[in-house]
Amino acid sequence: MQAIIVHAPHDLRIEELPTPTAQAGQLTVRIKAGGICGSDLHYYHHGGFGTVRIKEPMVLGHEVSGVVSACGAGVDDIAAGTRIAVSPSHPCGLCRYCQEGKQNHCLDMRFYGSAMRMPHVQGAFREEIVIERHQAHPVADHVSDGEAAMAEPLSVALHAVRRAGPLVGKRVLVTGCGPIGALVIIAARHAGASEIVATDIAPKALQTAAAVGADRVIDMAGTPDGLQDYAQGKGSFDVLFEVSGTERALRSALEAMRPGAVVVQVGLGGEISFPTNLLVAKELEWRGAFRFHEEFAMAVELMNRRLVDVKPLISASFPFTRAVEAFDVAGDRSSQMKVQLSF
Ligand code: ZN
Numbered sequence: 001m002q003a004i005i006v007h008a009p010h011d012l013r014i015e016e017l018p019t020p021t022a023q024a025g026q027l028t029v030r031i032k033a034g035g036i037c038g039s040d041l042h043y044y045h046h047g048g049f050g051t052v053r054i055k056e057p058m059v060l061g062h063e064v065s066g067v068v069s070a071c072g073a074g075v076d077d078i079a080a081g082t083r084i085a086v087s088p089s090h091p092c093g094l095c096r097y098c099q100e101g102k103q104n105h106c107l108d109m110r111f112y113g114s115a116m117r118m119p120h121v122q123g124a125f126r127e128e129i130v131i132e133r134h135q136a137h138p139v140a141d142h143v144s145d146g147e148a149a150m151a152e153p154l155s156v157a158l159h160a161v162r163r164a165g166p167l168v169g170k171r172v173l174v175t176g177c178g179p180i181g182a183l184v185i186i187a188a189r190h191a192g193a194s195e196i197v198a199t200d201i202a203p204k205a206l207q208t209a210a211a212v213g214a215d216r217v218i219d220m221a222g223t224p225d226g227l228q229d230y231a232q233g234k235g236s237f238d239v240l241f242e243v244s245g246t247e248r249a250l251r252s253a254l255e256a257m258r259p260g261a262v263v264v265q266v267g268l269g270g271e272i273s274f275p276t277n278l279l280v281a282k283e284l285e286w287r288g289a290f291r292f293h294e295e296f297a298m299a300v301e302l303m304n305r306r307l308v309d310v311k312p313l314i315s316a317s318f319p320f321t322r323a324v325e326a327f328d329v330a331g332d333r334s335s336q337m338k339v340q341l342s343f
Pocket residue numbers: 091092093094095096097098105106107108109
């Protein structure tokens with residue numbers, strides 16, 4: 001069985017790994033589709049991000065779907081042949097945060113394709129993988145393999161939206177419309193937002209934001225003062241989802257926020273400063289949103305019940321044997337949203 005393994009920046013190889021066998025309580029899964037995420041691209045281009053660096057060869061990938069090929073002993077509630085989305089979240093279940101229901105803060109988290117710990121947690125861009133039963137979420141027949149692989153980024157978006165609190169009737173601004181930003185638009189609309197305005201600088205991102213339901217999209221490259229009208233009368237928006245991770249986007253957006261507004265920081269941009277004068281004078285609330293846990297089941301349920309449509313985000317798909325080409329294409333924000341691999 002083959003896997004996509006990163007050895008160093010721009011050294012991505014397709015290599016043979018032993019075929020795994022499911023133990024008690026586990027499932028063997030034949031992977032069908034996998035989405036390339038920003039973190040996969042960071043490992044590919046830079047060998048990591050922040051202080052996280054690849055120290056040994058690592059299989060990439062954490063946004064995958066597949067079909068159950070074998071069940072380990074004691075697993076009798078899911079059958080071989082079941083199509084599933086695979087949750088890459090594998091918390092310990094024992095630490096104090098798991099016990100509090102905050103599994104995304106688990107002290108012993110094993111998240112696929114992550115070099116945060118040593119040995120690294122190997123990822124899911126491989127033909128076969130062994131998972132725990134609880135990581136398998138069956139998908140409906142009408143949900144394609146590619147859509148099922150979107151359950152992971154949709155979970156991130158749902159978690160961000162839940163961090164914002166109730167959105168019914170709220171005016172929402174989303175800065176940064178890559179895959180996560182576009183999914184935040186979908187999730188915010190589903191949660192009852194009355195108006196959603198989205199900003200970006202890439203035409204493809206703006207086009208997708210409109211396609212998934214943003215009421216208005218603003219090209220901040222062409223119209224850098226495009227949010228100025230919303231800054232009148234101390235601001236217009238109740239909630240900001242800052243997904244770009246850039247200080248410039250945050251600053252221009254804050255002027256457009258109403259007093260008491262909630263700012264959910266989803267994008268990671270290293271060190272960015274927050275204008276404390278606005279935080280104080282407008283009594284803003286700045287909240288982080290990190291990964292997800294229970295939202296994975298919600299994401300699959302929303303797709304299974306046709307309550308959300310993630311298809312507009314999938315911009316290209318390559319056979320996994322062309323992984324290098326796929327990774328190069330995925331880095332082009334001007335033409336791509338979510339690039340997927342098929343296995
Ligand atoms: Zn834990």
